[in-house]
Amino acid sequence: MIEIDIREKVGFNPDILLMLEDESVIQGALSDIMAQARAKWLKLAGERLHSTQQAYLQGTNGVGGLGAARVYKRTASLSLTGVFPNMLENGASAFDMHEGMLGSGKAKVSKDGNRYRAIPMRQQTPGTVGVGGGKPMDRAYAGHPMGEKAAAKLGRKIHKKSMELGRPGETIPNSDGKKYGKYGERLKAGLAPILRAHEDKVTIGGVERVRTPHATDIFAGMHHGTRKNHGQHQTFRIISDAEPDKWLHPGLPGVHIADDVQRHIEKHVENALLLRLGLDLK
Numbered sequence: 051m052i053e054i055d056i057r058e059k060v061g062f063n064p065d066i067l068l069m070l071e072d073e074s075v076i077q078g079a080l081s082d083i084m085a086q087a088r089a090k091w092l093k094l095a096g097e098r099l100h101s102t103q104q105a106y107l108q109g110t111n112g113v114g115g116l117g118a119a120r121v122y123k124r125t126a127s128l129s130l131t132g133v134f135p136n137m138l139e140n141g142a143s144a145f146d147m148h149e150g151m152l153g154s155g156k157a158k159v160s161k162d163g164n165r166y167r168a169i170p171m172r173q174q175t176p177g178t179v180g181v182g183g184g185k186p187m188d189r190a191y192a193g194h195p196m197g198e199k200a201a202a203k204l205g206r207k208i209h210k211k212s213m214e215l216g217r218p219g220e221t222i223p224n225s226d227g228k229k230y231g232k233y234g235e236r237l238k239a240g241l242a243p244i245l246r247a248h249e250d251k252v253t254i255g256g257v258e259r260v261r262t263p264h265a266t267d268i269f270a271g272m273h274h275g276t277r278k279n280h281g282q283h284q285t286f287r288i289i290s291d292a293e294p295d296k297w298l299h300p301g302l303p304g305v306h307i308a309d310d311v312q313r314h315i316e317k318h319v320e321n322a323l324l325l326r327l328g329l330d331l332k
Contacts, residue, residue: 084119141304144252166290239270
């Protein structure tokens with residue numbers, strides 16, 4: 051959260067001290083400052099976040115995100131709420147994703163009593179900014195075994211193959227009239243290297259745990275929408291209690307945007323107040 055208290059920011063400028071008697075001017079100045087703060091926050095989020103930008107600004111499952119500014123008498127605040135948005139903001143140590151993913155009420159239970167859930171993974175079109183969830187196919191992932199140029203070339207190749215996939219309801223070639231099912235044709239595995247091919251270790255709650263390697267590449271099983279040249283490029287991955295050594299997140303570094311926004315707006319408080327005073331004196 052960022053917060054501004056006019057009484058702490060007036061310095062010794064006599065024009066501003068006189069203005070403190072006019073509540074309407076103060077609240078107008080605070081509204082101006084908070085508008086600047088929100089614009090700055092959105093700009094920095096666009097620069098520092100990509101696939102998680104939407105979750106950061108709008109929250110998850112309709113909860114959290116960057117709220118509206120609140121102005122009250124001589125103070126104003128702007129808050130980021132929600133667990134995941136604040137993990138992205140402040141950073142987080144390694145964590146187990148099972149409870150968050152399987153405890154939301156969307157999980158099913160297998161005959162063995164294990165909770166499981168299919169998680170959609172969106173893969174965005176090459177050249178896009180990736181704000182709606184998912185990373186563009188031509189952008190290298192952290193730890194990607196190939197460089198940026200090679201990743202971009204591969205992403206364009208994957209996108210081309212995805213656009214050629216059969217859609218739901220279309221006839222499967224050489225199949226005696228059989229048609230593709232609900233998600234259409236799926237992209238075969240092996241077109242890209244496995245992102246994390248070796249096990250590693252993370253510490254969660256003071257306990258060292260081994261993360262098993264990825265079973266396949268990130269594009270394996272991808273399908274594309276319901277109509278030709280429409281829809282999202284998407285894969286599904288299963289999270290289950292039966293595999294406790296998968297879905298262990300190594301942690302988040304934090305983008306720390308709030309501190310930068312706080313420093314930015316504190317530089318403009320007196321100017322905003324003087325501007326409001328000048329407008330009122332005309």
